[in-house]
Amino acid sequence: MRKVWAVIRREFIERVRTKWFWVSAILGPVLFAGIIVFQIMQSVGGGVRNIAVVDTGKLGYGTRIVEALGASRTIRADGVKLGPAVLDSLTSLVETKQLNGFLIVGDSLPTDGEAEYRASNLSLQTIEELQRTLNRVVEKARLEGKGVNPTVVDWAQALRVTLDQKKCQRGACTKESAGESFILAYVMAILLFMAILLYGVNVMSSVLEEKTTRIIEVLVSSLRPFQLMLGKVVGAGAVSFFQFVIWGVSARVLISLRVPIARALGADAASAQNITLPHVPFATLAVFMAFFLGGFLLYSSMFAAVGAMSSNEQEARQAQQPVTYLLMISYFSIIGLTNDPSSTFARTLSMVPFTSPIATPVRWTAGSMGTVELAASLVLLLLGIVGVTWVAARIYRVGILMTGKRPTMKELVRWVRTA
Amino acid sequence: MAEPVIVDRVTKRFAGHTAVDALSLSVPSGIIYGLLGPNGAGKTTTIRMIMDIYEPDSGVVRLFGQVGGGRQHSAHIGYLPEERGLYPKMRVLDVLVFLAEAKGVARGVAREKASTWLDRLGLADWRMRKVSDLSKGMQQKVQFISAILHDPDLIILDEPFSGLDPVNSQVLRDSVVEYRRAGKTVLFSTHIMEHAEQLCDRLCIIARGKKLIDGTLAEVKSTHGGKHVIVAFDGSQGGAQQIFADRRLVAKIQDFGQQAELELALGADAQEILRALVGSGARLARFELASPSLHKIFVDLVGPEAATPAATGGNGGARA
Numbered sequence: 001m002r003k004v005w006a007v008i009r010r011e012f013i014e015r016v017r018t019k020w021f022w023v024s025a026i027l028g029p030v031l032f033a034g035i036i037v038f039q040i041m042q043s044v045g046g047g048v049r050n051i052a053v054v055d056t057g058k059l060g061y062g063t064r065i066v067e068a069l070g071a072s073r074t075i076r077a078d079g080v081k082l083g084p085a086v087l088d089s090l091t092s093l094v095e096t097k098q099l100n101g102f103l104i105v106g107d108s109l110p111t112d113g114e115a116e117y118r119a120s121n122l123s124l125q126t127i128e129e130l131q132r133t134l135n136r137v138v139e140k141a142r143l144e145g146k147g148v149n150p151t152v153v154d155w156a157q158a159l160r161v162t163l164d165q166k167k168c169q170r171g172a173c174t175k176e177s178a179g180e181s182f183i184l185a186y187v188m189a190i191l192l193f194m195a196i197l198l199y200g201v202n203v204m205s206s207v208l209e210e211k212t213t214r215i216i217e218v219l220v221s222s223l224r225p226f227q228l229m230l231g232k233v234v235g236a237g238a239v240s241f242f243q244f245v246i247w248g249v250s251a252r253v254l255i256s257l258r259v260p261i262a263r264a265l266g267a268d269a270a271s272a273q274n275i276t277l278p279h280v281p282f283a284t285l286a287v288f289m290a291f292f293l294g295g296f297l298l299y300s301s302m303f304a305a306v307g308a309m310s311s312n313e314q315e316a317r318q319a320q321q322p323v324t325y326l327l328m329i330s331y332f333s334i335i336g337l338t339n340d341p342s343s344t345f346a347r348t349l350s351m352v353p354f355t356s357p358i359a360t361p362v363r364w365t366a367g368s369m370g371t372v373e374l375a376a377s378l379v380l381l382l383l384g385i386v387g388v389t390w391v392a393a394r395i396y397r398v399g400i401l402m403t404g405k406r407p408t409m410k411e412l413v414r415w416v417r418t419a
Numbered sequence: 420m421a422e423p424v425i426v427d428r429v430t431k432r433f434a435g436h437t438a439v440d441a442l443s444l445s446v447p448s449g450i451i452y453g454l455l456g457p458n459g460a461g462k463t464t465t466i467r468m469i470m471d472i473y474e475p476d477s478g479v480v481r482l483f484g485q486v487g488g489g490r491q492h493s494a495h496i497g498y499l500p501e502e503r504g505l506y507p508k509m510r511v512l513d514v515l516v517f518l519a520e521a522k523g524v525a526r527g528v529a530r531e532k533a534s535t536w537l538d539r540l541g542l543a544d545w546r547m548r549k550v551s552d553l554s555k556g557m558q559q560k561v562q563f564i565s566a567i568l569h570d571p572d573l574i575i576l577d578e579p580f581s582g583l584d585p586v587n588s589q590v591l592r593d594s595v596v597e598y599r600r601a602g603k604t605v606l607f608s609t610h611i612m613e614h615a616e617q618l619c620d621r622l623c624i625i626a627r628g629k630k631l632i633d634g635t636l637a638e639v640k641s642t643h644g645g646k647h648v649i650v651a652f653d654g655s656q657g658g659a660q661q662i663f664a665d666r667r668l669v670a671k672i673q674d675f676g677q678q679a680e681l682e683l684a685l686g687a688d689a690q691e692i693l694r695a696l697v698g699s700g701a702r703l704a705r706f707e708l709a710s711p712s713l714h715k716i717f718v719d720l721v722g723p724e725a726a727t728p729a730a731t732g733g734n735g736g737a738r739a
Contacts, residue, residue, distance in 0.1 A: 002520070003520070003521055003523065007521070010513075010517045210504075213505065213506065215504035216504070217467075218498060218500060218518060218565070219518075220471070221470040
């Protein structure tokens with residue numbers, strides 16, 4: 001066991017010492033910080049919009065709208081009387097960015113419900129707020145026209161319903177929007193795919209390095225080949241786990257620092273509060289980790305066998321293709337999986353050990369998988385790992401000491417039989 | 420104490436070609452044992468079977484009295500493979516520590532010993548450098564340290580002197596002798612007879628996977644051939660060629676021009692040859708009764724076979 005530990009440690013330390021590890025470890029948080037800054041900057045830019053309200057009529061709807069917008073935190077409106085060339089001068093103000101936009105309303109507003117907004121930048125948030133305000137003003141004017149007391153109207157309009165969104169799955173309901181869980185499932189799938197591929201290939205090149213430098217001979221005379229393979233796979237797995245931890249922790253730290261960051265950028269704290277990480281329940285995290293580990297063991301032992309049967313980089317690149325294709329099936333299914341996680345297609349993928357490491361976490365996150373199905377998927381994956389590792393270890397054992405031409409399929413079968 | 424290495428009728432085939440054929444040898448404790456043979460004779464394959472890298476098709480390897488190859492005994496065996504290899508991107512000290520750990524040495528002990536050895540072989544300044552920064556000779560030294568770092572009772576060196584300059588070769592030879600003096604056992608393979616003659620207590624010559632002869636250096640010399648005479652000329656050779664051609668006197672001759680090694684015919688007297696040479700007007704610088712050199716024995720034994728290259732393995736990796 002101490003020998004396996006030595007292999008694990010070597011694999012871990014040598015990988016963590018490489019430039020590439022730190023480039024990607026730092027790139028993650030930098031990217032994440034960029035997203036936060038971008039979002040804050042956007043809210044600073046869209047913080048308060050200055051608009052003009054042009055009233056083409058005499059009934060004073062313009063003034064009413066300006067009054068109604070007085071309570072808005074994001075729009076500051078000024079009333080403008082219609083005069084000669086007013087629209088042209090407003091347009092030029094918009095063009096020179098002194099004004100964000102202007103609203104044109106007439107006396108027919110409560111009857112035909114038409115208004116016009118001109119702006120250099122049609123932000124969704126502003127449009128929604130203008131629409132809400134206009135609807136309210138029109139509603140009030142129409143009710144008053146039918147003789148309803150304005151204070152009654154005000155009272156009626158004062159209450160707004162807030163819709164609390166919760167997602168129910170597996171007997172528990174959590175506060176999570178539909179979009180959030182979709183994005184979470186998608187991001188998870190991509191992360192799993194990337195990590196399994198990158199670190200699986202790492203295992204392969206590490207095996208190949210020992211083979212091409214011939215150090216394997218000394219190693220095999222001190223360790224059993226299986227100990228060596230095990231140490232390698234676990235070591236590389238630990239590196240990728242470490243990478244995830246760095247990313248996760250830095251994301252948490254950056255999120256907790258979002259208010260100071262916003263202040264430093266001159267934005268108000270409120271704009272930063274809106275930036276949150278998607279809520280990840282503990283069970284989801286556990287499923288993610290379990291299937292990442294399983295998928296990693298499954299694929300990296302295959303990659304180790306590929307490394308062992310090749311004698312140079314070029315050969316290895318060719319020999320790894322079947323393994324990569326197997327992994328690609330999951331990758332190309334991600335969209336289908338996230339769109340309809342309860343389809344027969346998705347169900348099948350979550351049961352096959354070669355695709356379940358990605359399919360099962362996606363289906364679980366989307367809430368379309370029960371605990372029984374999850375357990376079945378996990379058991380099948382474990383069986384798959386045992387079977388694949390058994391075959392891979394045999395190929396590895398014979399392959400690492402072979403030089404010369406790559407084995408044919410027939411020879412591989414013989415290796416597995418006789419090893 | 421049980422003999423460190425016993426190879427008992429071991430055979431290894433690669434894709435129809437027999438690399439080692441029912442080979443038996445035994446290495447007693449505390450000596451330097453030479454495994455000699457031409458290229459392709461099966462030396463490396465034999466060593467690899469001893470080291471548990473290959474499994475014999477038949478036959479048994481016993482190490483320290485126990486059945487089984489080098490892996491179970493890795494803590495007591497140092498191994499320098501024919502094809503040297505270290506992790507090029509690792510630091511020198513880290514490689515040494517890792518390789519020692521793989522043999523079961525505790526990390527702290529390994530660090531300490533590695534530093535001591537690096538100091539001793541003049542590589543102290545290089546311990547934090549990458550292996551790839553080292554010259555080839557330095558890498559060989561590091562490799563040698565990795566073989567002996569865990570203070571093994573038996574060291575197995577496959578062609579240890581190939582690729583070494585005379586200075587480093589001498590350093591290595593000194594270490595080997597020092598090892599034997601400390602009561603340890605050394606098994607090494609070579610095809611350079613001078614090294615074998617200088618170092619070996621016992622030896623075994625193999626060709627085409629089969630043993631041709633083994634025993635102590637003296638035994639091998641006495642069992643092979645008869646009396647030998649070394650003749651060196653100082654100018655005129657007189658009628659030497661005629662005398663050498665006389666099959667009643669000389670059974671075999673290796674003529675080097677100014678020097679020749681003669682194997683006397685059965686019943687021939689060296690003094691008769693000396694008289695004949697002097698009588699024929701040859702000027703002699705040297706006339707010496709000698710036992711045959713290992714070189715001569717080797718060439719006599721494997722000569723015709725060594726000239727025809729042994730079949731190479733079909734399935735790769737089967738080089739001997």
